[in-house]
Amino acid sequence: MRPAVALLMLSLAPLTLAGEAAGTIKISRGDAHIVRGGQQLPATPGQHVEVSDSILTGSDGTVGITLNDDTRLTAGPDSTLELRRFVFDSTTHQGSLDASVQRGSLSVISGKIAKASPEAVSFSSPSVTLGVRGTRFIIKAGQEEN
Amino acid sequence: MWGFLLIPAAMIVGAFLTQPEPPPQPTDTIILLPDEDGSVGTLVVSGSTGQTTLNSAYATAQADSAGGLSAGTTSAAAVENEFGAMLAATPAAPRSFVVTFKSGSADTLSAESQAEVDEIKRYLLTLPAPEIQVIGHTDRVGSVEDNDRLSRARADTVKQFISDAGVTAVRIDSSGRGEREPVVATADGRAEARNRRVEIRVR
Numbered sequence: 001m002r003p004a005v006a007l008l009m010l011s012l013a014p015l016t017l018a019g020e021a022a023g024t025i026k027i028s029r030g031d032a033h034i035v036r037g038g039q040q041l042p043a044t045p046g047q048h049v050e051v052s053d054s055i056l057t058g059s060d061g062t063v064g065i066t067l068n069d070d071t072r073l074t075a076g077p078d079s080t081l082e083l084r085r086f087v088f089d090s091t092t093h094q095g096s097l098d099a100s101v102q103r104g105s106l107s108v109i110s111g112k113i114a115k116a117s118p119e120a121v122s123f124s125s126p127s128v129t130l131g132v133r134g135t136r137f138i139i140k141a142g143q144e145e146n
Numbered sequence: 147m148w149g150f151l152l153i154p155a156a157m158i159v160g161a162f163l164t165q166p167e168p169p170p171q172p173t174d175t176i177i178l179l180p181d182e183d184g185s186v187g188t189l190v191v192s193g194s195t196g197q198t199t200l201n202s203a204y205a206t207a208q209a210d211s212a213g214g215l216s217a218g219t220t221s222a223a224a225v226e227n228e229f230g231a232m233l234a235a236t237p238a239a240p241r242s243f244v245v246t247f248k249s250g251s252a253d254t255l256s257a258e259s260q261a262e263v264d265e266i267k268r269y270l271l272t273l274p275a276p277e278i279q280v281i282g283h284t285d286r287v288g289s290v291e292d293n294d295r296l297s298r299a300r301a302d303t304v305k306q307f308i309s310d311a312g313v314t315a316v317r318i319d320s321s322g323r324g325e326r327e328p329v330v331a332t333a334d335g336r337a338e339a340r341n342r343r344v345e346i347r348v349r
Contacts, residue, residue: 024275024277024316025275026237026238026273026274026275027235027236027237027274029235045274045275046274046275046316062231062232062235063235064235064236064237065237066237066240066277066349070240070349072236072237072239074232074233074235074236074237075232076229076231076232077231077232105229105232107179107229107232107233107236109181109182109236109239110187125173125174125176125209126173126174127173127174127193127194127209127210127211127213128174128176128191128192128193128207128209128215129191129192130176130189130190130191130192131189131190131192132187132189133187133188133189133190134181134187135178135179135181135186135187135188135189136178136179136180136181136182136187137176137177137178137179137189137200138175138176138177138179138225138229138232139174139175139176140174140175140176140177141173141174142173142174
């Protein structure tokens with residue numbers, strides 16, 4: 001397939017764009033915020049998470065999020081999590097997911113996209129990128145300061 | 147005239163040049179956990195200079211500042227100790243429930259489902275910010291059009307009892323699929339109790 005054709009097809013695919021709900025906060029403890037377009041919003045249960053949002057937690061903060069494909073993300077204390085990309089077709093379960101932990105810790109239970117198209121799911125920290133084959137894991141970015 | 151300084155200067159420069167690189171510092175750690183059903187998946191961890199595959203419970207990969215990756219293992223106890231509070235804030239796994247209805251009825255549940263409904267309500271009341279999908283179905287007695295209406299009416303009944311129970315959902319979607327998605331395939335016109343149902347998917 002020529003690149004021009006591939007680009008056209010991508011642009012026609014159903015996308016979850018910035019501003020659309022990609023998931024919902026289920027649990028929020030301690031100091032926790034969503035950073036959206038430069039604004040900080042308190043992270044409260046029931047609040048939507050959108051593509052391009054960052055989740056920011058303080059030293060006592062924890063946030064549990066369920067994405068629309070049933071992926072479950074939990075950010076631990078002193079963490080920055082960015083949802084870079086989320087596309088999900090609830091009929092075919094195809095889509096893509098890209099999330100990054102810049103600092104702190106994240107636990108993940110992968111969802112329907114990882115089952116249907118594992119190559120389209122990636123998680124990253126400052127020094128590694130993960131390919132996921134339907135699984136549960138923890139990413140801890142950096143070392144604890146002693 | 148300043149030549150006597152050259153030799154020590156060269157020694158100092160030389161010392162800097164031959165100074166071994168500082169050892170790479172450990173940075174990010176990845177830990178593969180067993181799934182909730184006890185099975186273990188696979189993670190492919192890629193650093194800037196290599197790749198490693200984790201496929202056993204509590205296997206770890208640690209990156210270092212030079213881009214290297216080293217494999218290791220940890221334990222359930224160590225994970226609980228360091229990450230227990232975070233893991234305890236993991237959202238509940240999505241669940242689904244099925245309630246069945248009396249033949250032709252949109253508001254009378256089967257006897258078995260009457261008891262179950264209370265349990266479903268109790269569960270929903272414990273969930274923070276639930277998202278609920280209610281999908282009605284019928285068996286193949288009656289016309290396709292009547293069954294579409296009946297399936298939607300069944301879904302609406304269930305949606306109503308969820309709202310009446312005081313569940314504050316982020317959203318409750320209700321829809322009917324008529325006789326299109328039987329759990330038990332039957333000939334047209336055949337009554338089948340297991341198909342007269344409403345699915346409640348909760349996340």
